[in-house]
Each structure stands twice: as C-alpha cells, then as structure tokens.
Amino acid sequence: AQSVTQLGSHVSVSEGALVLLRCNYSSSVPPYLFWYVQYPNQGLQLLLKYTTGATLVKGINGFEAEFKKSETSFHLTKPSAHMSDAAEYFCAVSEGRSSASKIIFGSGTRLSIRP
C-alpha cells in the first residue's frame, strides 16, 4: 500500500521568503501525486497534481511542485510567500492510475507566515 510522509508538521517563513514543503511517497511505480490546501474551517482545495508528462507542475496561487522519481519526492515550493498562504497543506498519492483509485493523504504541514 502507498504511504506519504510530509517532513515537518509546522513550517514558518517570513513574508517574501521561499516556501518549501517536503513530501515523499513510498511507491516504486510512478503514482499520481497531489497537493491540497486547507484554509481554517474549510474543506480541502486541489492546489496541483502530477499524473503524466512534465515533472514540474504549476498550480494555483503561484505554487509549483516537482516530481522526482529517483528521490520519490514531490516537494511543494513558492518563490515568495504571502500572508494569504497561511494554511495547512496536504500531500497525497493515488494507489493506482485511474480516477477511481483511492487517494492516501499525508499528515499535513501547517504553514505560518511571519510579517
């Protein structure tokens, strides 16, 4: 079964600084990979996804992630943090390669932005 590890339950950066949220998955077969964002008291919103093709994926709000098969990683980055980026971020991986595959979530990383 797939598993997802998010390194760091809480990350704090200054406004304008680089955001880096780390995610590693367990499968040796390239899975489908996702990042979701959750703002306080809301549901999860898809930030970006990797299925096939280009390994650098761009998402909403200036975020991007790079699929690195050799490192089994899918880290999320943003060049310059905004106060509005403060939220919880979840990395997720599909157990298969169809739209009906179960999606397994990491435990989440809470991102705080310092003024």
Place this chain on the structure above:
Amino acid sequence: NAGVTQTPKFQVLKTGQSMTLQCAQDMNHEYMSWYRQDPGMGLRLIHYSVGAGITDQGEVPNGYNVSRSTTEDFPLRLLSAAPSQTSVYFCASSGDRDYGYTFGSGTRLTVV
C-alpha cells in the same frame, strides 16, 4: 453552485446515538469517499464507492456504514456513536477524467 454538499455542518451526539451524515454531489462523479480528519493524523479513508451500488472499506471503517443507491448521494451512518468518533468528516468526489477530488466543506461531529 456545482460541487459537493455536506449536511449538517455541526452536530453533537450523545454516546450510543445514531445518525447519518449526508453527502450529495451534482457533477455526475462516479467515485465518492468519506474521510475523517483528526489533529496530526491527516485524512483517513473510512469508506469509498466507485459507482452506484458499489462500496468498499477504507482504512478506518469500524463503526460506520455507507450505501450508494444513486450516483449523487453517499450518506455515512454512525451506528452507535462513541467519543472516539469525534472528528471532522469530509466527503469527496472524483469524475471519470478528472484526477483528484472535490471536497465538501465538512461536518464537525462531537460525541459526548
């Protein structure tokens, strides 16, 4: 607005009571699932369905039942509520050519 609708948004139950959390989507998505979210544990899959009439268990199914009589609806039933079921519950759906879920806004359940 199209999307996933969950009701109620908040609920307090006494231990031993039963209730049903409702989930409906209007996007004609085949795949629906229920997750619970607890602090520090991310989202854990309770039950899922790949189409009307088909359901299966996820990671933490005990104490919950589901059914999928229509494509649109996927209710989650708590048979006899326990304090360990205090959590935030999310319903999600996925379409045929759309990888990744659309989530509802959640139901915050407290069992006392």
